[in-house]
Amino acid sequence: MSTRPYNFSAGPAAMPLEVLQQAAAEMTDWHDAQGRSSGMGVMEMSHRGKEFIAIYEQAEADLRELLAIPAHFKVLFMQGGGIAENAIVPLNLSRGEHIDVVVTGSWSEKSFKEAAKFCTPHLAASGADSHFTTLPDPAHWKLSHEARYVHVCTNETIHGVEFHHLPDLQALGSNAPLVIDFSSHVLSRAVDWSKVGLAFGGAQKNIGPAGVTLVVVREDLLGHALKVCPSAFNYKTVADNGSMYNTPPTYSIYVAGLTFQWLKRQGGVAAMEQRNIAKAQLLYDFLDSSSFYSNHVAADCRSRMNVPFFLADASRNDAFLSGAKAAGLLQLKGHKSVGGMRASIYNAMPIEGIQALVDYLRAFEQTQA
Numbered sequence: 565m566s567t568r569p570y571n572f573s574a575g576p577a578a579m580p581l582e583v584l585q586q587a588a589a590e591m592t593d594w595h596d597a598q599g600r601s602s603g604m605g606v607m608e609m610s611h612r613g614k615e616f617i618a619i620y621e622q623a624e625a626d627l628r629e630l631l632a633i634p635a636h637f638k639v640l641f642m643q644g645g646g647i648a649e650n651a652i653v654p655l656n657l658s659r660g661e662h663i664d665v666v667v668t669g670s671w672s673e674k675s676f677k678e679a680a681k682f683c684t685p686h687l688a689a690s691g692a693d694s695h696f697t698t699l700p701d702p703a704h705w706k707l708s709h710e711a712r713y714v715h716v717c718t719n720e721t722i723h724g725v726e727f728h729h730l731p732d733l734q735a736l737g738s739n740a741p742l743v744i745d746f747s748s749h750v751l752s753r754a755v756d757w758s759k760v761g762l763a764f765g766g767a768q769k770n771i772g773p774a775g776v777t778l779v780v781v782r783e784d785l786l787g788h789a790l791k792v793c794p795s796a797f798n799y800k801t802v803a804d805n806g807s808m809y810n811t812p813p814t815y816s817i818y819v820a821g822l823t824f825q826w827l828k829r830q831g832g833v834a835a836m837e838q839r840n841i842a843k844a845q846l847l848y849d850f851l852d853s854s855s856f857y858s859n860h861v862a863a864d865c866r867s868r869m870n871v872p873f874f875l876a877d878a879s880r881n882d883a884f885l886s887g888a889k890a891a892g893l894l895q896l897k898g899h900k901s902v903g904g905m906r907a908s909i910y911n912a913m914p915i916e917g918i919q920a921l922v923d924y925l926r927a928f929e930q931t932q933a
């Protein structure tokens with residue numbers, strides 16, 4: 565099994581093999597930390613039973629440790645994914661009033677449009693003029709005084725732009741909390757929680773199976789949901805019930821927990837960040853050195869997780885993809901809105917996978933000469 569192909573999917577994405585193997589081994593009979601058989605698989609457990617509660621509490625504790633989440637933030641494991649959060653955040657935080665949104669690609673654009681159903685979003689800045697290949701400089705954002713929060717997508721999965729520093733809203737003259745969509749780079753790097761009010765992310769990029777959505781929210785932001793907010797999506801209700809107001813996505817939480825344990829064995833988020841820097845550099849350096857391939861994103865905001873790139877001759881795209889598949893490099897096709905290719909290189913992608921991709925890129929380019 566150690567010769568599985570390298571999978572560059574943007575999401576749902578590759579998982580660490582060790583995690584899949586452990587989940588497989590425990591599929592029909594989960595064992596507790598002392599190795600005692602439970603006689604049932606995690607999918608078959610009551611979410612209120614002591615076995616699942618133990619799984620849940622371990623997962624939350626490990627996540628808090630990995631991301632250094634301060635005690636005054638609640639960790640919620642919800643359903644609905646990142647797209648549902650585009651509605652759930654304004655339902656909980658906007659009070660039906662004004663918010664600021666920074667549009668830096670497809671995902672924040674979606675967030676802006678969805679928020680407009682519940683409140684009045686104001687476009688504080690946009691990267692559209694550069695076709696989302698640059699990030700608007702925070703010093704020039706037009707933040708409004710009355711905004712209930714400022715929404716930023718800190719890694720745009722489709723356009724491949726990433727904030728390498730979180731904006732300091734207070735220094736920019738805003739007292740609004742910062743809301744970040746960190747779906748596609750959560751746990752790839754540290755988070756400066758002093759700058760954040762709420763962070764949300766779907767699991768299927770960098771954590772585990774689709775179905776669980778992580779929400780980390782500062783306690784003082786709870787309790788202001790609109791009356792129409794569904795109970796299952798009311799952060800205060802979810803927090804007061806330890807994410808068990810409704811049945812949480814138990815199996816996805818369990819597998820996410822296995823990933824958290826794997827991350828701790830890898831040395832934690834700081835170690836992953838160093839590896840992710842090295843992985844991204846290897847790939848971008850090769851793309852920049854080649855005249856056959858190109859990435860259009862400005863150097864200071866290139867994503868370490870999602871690397872869109874183009875072949876100089878787009879008529880070779882199909883041949884490129886079928887050759888990649890034959891070489892054991894899967895799911896490199898770019899998003900349909902951008903075209904070309906995209907290599908998503910989340911935590912589970914080892915540097916050997918990047919090297920294999922670079923070797924293939926070089927070999928394919930040589931066949932074009």
Ligand SMILES: *Cc1c(COP(=O)(O)O)cnc(C)c1O
Nearest residue numbers: 645646647648671721747748766
């Ligand atoms: C994938 C993704 C989402 C949407 O996730 P769904 O689970 O499909 O709702 C939202 N934001 C970002 C940045 C993403 O990468």
